[in-house]
Amino acid sequence: MASFEKSDALLEEEQSLICRAQGGDRQAFAVLVERHWDRLYRWLYHLTHDRHTAEDLTQESLLKAFANLARFHMPNNFHAWLFRIAYNCFVNQWRSPTRARQPFPENLQARGEGPVEQVLSREALQMLARAVGRLPADFRAAFLLRVEEQLSFQEIAEVLGIREETARWRFFKARQKLMNVLAPQLNREEV
């Protein structure tokens, strides 16, 4: 599980970068982009199922973050703040009448035979990807923020603009749906 928990030193460095970026230092903001792009893109890809749309939204989110940096106040979680902007961008795009509906990609390229795939078969990984992709977007968003980004439920609620109890509920339902779909396959893999 990817962890986004930061050491004190890293957090201090990030706060210093944010301060410099708030003062107009583009190099400092570029470092922040370098750090956060991949995670934002990954989450947005899971929400949109389209590389170009996810890249567009990542770019848009970061530009909006730059334009609104003065609104960010330490010691809030900058990572969660970026995700909140990204979610707003996603929702705007989602509501757009010109949005092209993206089906779930059926032929995902696996990352290669890493240790994970030695544990879980490619077929199971594909099933997991499909099951996550078919969760309702709101549930998927909350589930991934918890599992991949390790945000607290309060932070998830802030990102998605919902109450903390709703964030907990969506996470619960997402897990329940995934287990209903995947438990039999995981059972077989265990045997």
Place this chain on the structure above:
Amino acid sequence: MNCEVAKRRLLAISKSNGLPAELRAHLAYCGSCRAWRRRLLQLERHVSSLPIPRSRRKSRFLREFLREPEQVRKALDGTAATVSEAAAPTQAGPTARFRLVVSGTIQSRPMVGSLAGIAALLLIALSAYELRNHFGEPQSSGSKSISEPLLAELVERDMRLSSAGTPAERVAILADIADVLARNLGPLAHADAHEDLSTLAKLYENVVRSGLLHQARALRETERLPVLGPIADRLKEVANTAERLARQSPAEQVQPLLDIVAVARQGSSELRALWEEQS
């Protein structure tokens, strides 16, 4: 506690540590629930390994993001100091930064030839505009109500502009930006928002004269009539609207509106000339 309740509790608890005693007791004697929990944790471990296509745009985005101030300096040619101040940390405050960018752009060299400069200018000006709003400078209700959506719309188009590959694409996006700015004339013309209206007029001038007309000249001859015809009509409509607003607005709002009339009329007639000269 039965297995169904235990599973529901497990679904609600996302950290592996800190299981309630009652649940721990159930797991201690129920092998089926232990296996079920193991699968749940296994499933989540694998989520972060799900393959996704690699993003290829980060480096390009960073390159363009870091290059923008330089492009602005080049575009303004002679106002480098002014724009540097706008892009760098300043003691003067966000409002001053915003004014520096816009006044430097317009007064010293209205016919900027660089498209990238336009994109960068829009972004920097809008960033500062947003900062100004945040710092709570007194504003009219009219300008406050339009600032957020206007910013969002322009940022979105600004990004599309930076990745547009052909003159036809760039012309379409620049015309769209001009439309977005023109749509905000009404609220600003009637509000106590002289400064915001002047700023909008200057941005409009930059977009039309330095961006749209410049790119229109790069269109292939066969593209000119179908692409430029509707845009010329829209510019003419903007000129008529701005003229009508100028007649109805307070005295201090008139000049920026007349500036827009002049720019839109000039834009419309120059676009027409471009397709007429080919026929």
